[in-house]
Amino acid sequence: MITAERKPLEEIFEMLVPYRRIAVLGCGTCVTVCMAGGQKEAEELAAAISIHRKKEKQEASVEAFTIERQCEFEMIDQVAERLKGFDVILSLACGVGVQTLVEHLPELIVLPGLNTKSMGYPVEQGVWVERCLGCGDCVLHLTQGICPITRCAKSLLNGPCGGSAEGKCEISKDTECAWHLIHDRLAKLGLLKVLDEIQPPKDWSSSHHGGPRTIVREDVRLESGK
Amino acid sequence: MKAGSNLEKVINSGQFAVTGELGPPKSADVSMIKEHAEAMRNYVDAFNITDNQTAIVRTSSIGVAGVLLQMGLEPVVQMTVRDRNRIALQGDLLGAVALGVKNVLCLSGDHQKFGNEPGAKGVYDIDSMQLLKGFKDIRDEGKFIGGDELEAPLSVYLGAVANPFADPFEYRVDRLEKKVEAGASFIQTQCIFDIDRFKRWMELVRERGLHKKVAILGGVTPIKSLGAARYMKNYVSGITVPDELIERLQGAEKKKEEGLNICIETIQQLKEIEGVAGVHIMAIAWEEVVPEIVERAGLYPRPKL
Ligand code: SF4
Numbered sequence A: 001m002i003t004a005e006r007k008p009l010e011e012i013f014e015m016l017v018p019y020r021r022i023a024v025l026g027c028g029t030c031v032t033v034c035m036a037g038g039q040k041e042a043e044e045l046a047a048a049i050s051i052h053r054k055k056e057k058q059e060a061s062v063e064a065f066t067i068e069r070q071c072e073f074e075m076i077d078q079v080a081e082r083l084k085g086f087d088v089i090l091s092l093a094c095g096v097g098v099q100t101l102v103e104h105l106p107e108l109i110v111l112p113g114l115n116t117k118s119m120g121y122p123v124e125q126g127v128w129v130e131r132c133l134g135c136g137d138c139v140l141h142l143t144q145g146i147c148p149i150t151r152c153a154k155s156l157l158n159g160p161c162g163g164s165a166e167g168k169c170e171i172s173k174d175t176e177c178a179w180h181l182i183h184d185r186l187a188k189l190g191l192l193k194v195l196d197e198i199q200p201p202k203d204w205s206s207s208h209h210g211g212p213r214t215i216v217r218e219d220v221r222l223e224s225g226k
Numbered sequence B: 001m002k003a004g005s006n007l008e009k010v011i012n013s014g015q016f017a018v019t020g021e022l023g024p025p026k027s028a029d030v031s032m033i034k035e036h037a038e039a040m041r042n043y044v045d046a047f048n049i050t051d052n053q054t055a056i057v058r059t060s061s062i063g064v065a066g067v068l069l070q071m072g073l074e075p076v077v078q079m080t081v082r083d084r085n086r087i088a089l090q091g092d093l094l095g096a097v098a099l100g101v102k103n104v105l106c107l108s109g110d111h112q113k114f115g116n117e118p119g120a121k122g123v124y125d126i127d128s129m130q131l132l133k134g135f136k137d138i139r140d141e142g143k144f145i146g147g148d149e150l151e152a153p154l155s156v157y158l159g160a161v162a163n164p165f166a167d168p169f170e171y172r173v174d175r176l177e178k179k180v181e182a183g184a185s186f187i188q189t190q191c192i193f194d195i196d197r198f199k200r201w202m203e204l205v206r207e208r209g210l211h212k213k214v215a216i217l218g219g220v221t222p223i224k225s226l227g228a229a230r231y232m233k234n235y236v237s238g239i240t241v242p243d244e245l246i247e248r249l250q251g252a253e254k255k256k257e258e259g260l261n262i263c264i265e266t267i268q269q270l271k272e273i274e275g276v277a278g279v280h281i282m283a284i285a286w287e288e289v290v291p292e293i294v295e296r297a298g299l300y301p302r303p304k305l
């Protein structure tokens, strides 16, 4: 899933200053699960904005509602007419949702209410970790399911650097050394030999470094899209 | 002979090599570093120049190498993969060799969060292993990492670092072996304070015969004060300082002298360990003691080859 955190309230209040009719639009998928931008958070934020505007004696009407996914045109269509009735949409989707709204309904002003963080998952209630950078050329088969691109602070491909100590990464005693984890897992599986091979430089052109990526699947494309 | 540098000649002659570390300044005023280099002139076989060490912006390693070459001294240029991608690293190798640099040390580099630009984007396009292998291929195959051919051959003596004090301990010798395979002719180790652990590591190195394939230079650092020892123990990534050493300094009346004694004793022990080819002295911010260390460790005069 995509993880995100709400922006600081002050920043949100500041960006909403020019607008009077405000919609806080939640998203029912990833950000609902990571408790940053679902219906509950949208309602809470709408209430906070209303109170703030009253206190500042700046008139505003704020409404909160949610669609299942802001990253799909069809789902945006369900509320398109309603959205057009506002001066601004404060989107509580990830950065993808904000951009999908703008691309599909360019007449809207859409602002981000969240800081999108990463692709990851909750390891425990209230803790979400990053696990994939979407590098476009997955190496998890070499490292037995632990991503060195994402979890090693230097994205190393040939084993732990000299900063690895007691299982922790040199950047922080709270961060596990990904390569220590990989080493131990490979050792347990009897696969340590894998580490002896020198992994060649990664081809980053399949990642974001090659420019924004588009996937085209001719086999599933509709005639009209061609 | 890979490049015929003085360091390479000393190592190949089988004599105990001595290198000294120089940390470039946070300015373009290189007068101080020149002074330090001058003072060490006849006491070390080559000068290792750090590359924006601990991610703090300083005069570049290659820039200082150029200054040393003008002084008739031999640099070892350090190159980390933290700040440059493969295009810049390979271009800088060519530039360094064009200036007259013969020794290059490849390493990952400390993470940018430790330095004075913690908001910097870390590059890490390739890792230190790939850098080493890439430079080896440039030298031996005449090919860049991407496969394109060099217009003319070049020679360079390549080194890498090893940290026997990092974890997982069992993996550290595997990693050394991998670095040898990738192209390292010499190895500089992290500062040795825990000599017992270093000895254990060397045993494993000898078991695999790696000491015959690569020249291992043991890293030493003279400790100036109790505070410095504690700082290294707690805050410097990759360094282990045993409690006994802290206690010894604590008990000593003259901390500086004791720090120096410990360093010299370490070198003397290193000389006795089979497979250790030399010492790398990292007296950062205490460069002036290097001649005394070299002399008292019985490593002066240096061979003239
Ligand atoms: S290797 Fe790439 S695709 Fe696979 S988990 Fe890591 S970042 Fe994601």
Ligand code: SF4
Binding pocket: A151, A152, A153, A154, A155, A156, A159, A160, A161, A162, A163, A164, A165, A168, A169, A170, A171, A176, A177, A178, A179, A180
């Ligand atoms: S300590 Fe481990 S996770 Fe951290 S940079 Fe080094 S190898 Fe990567």
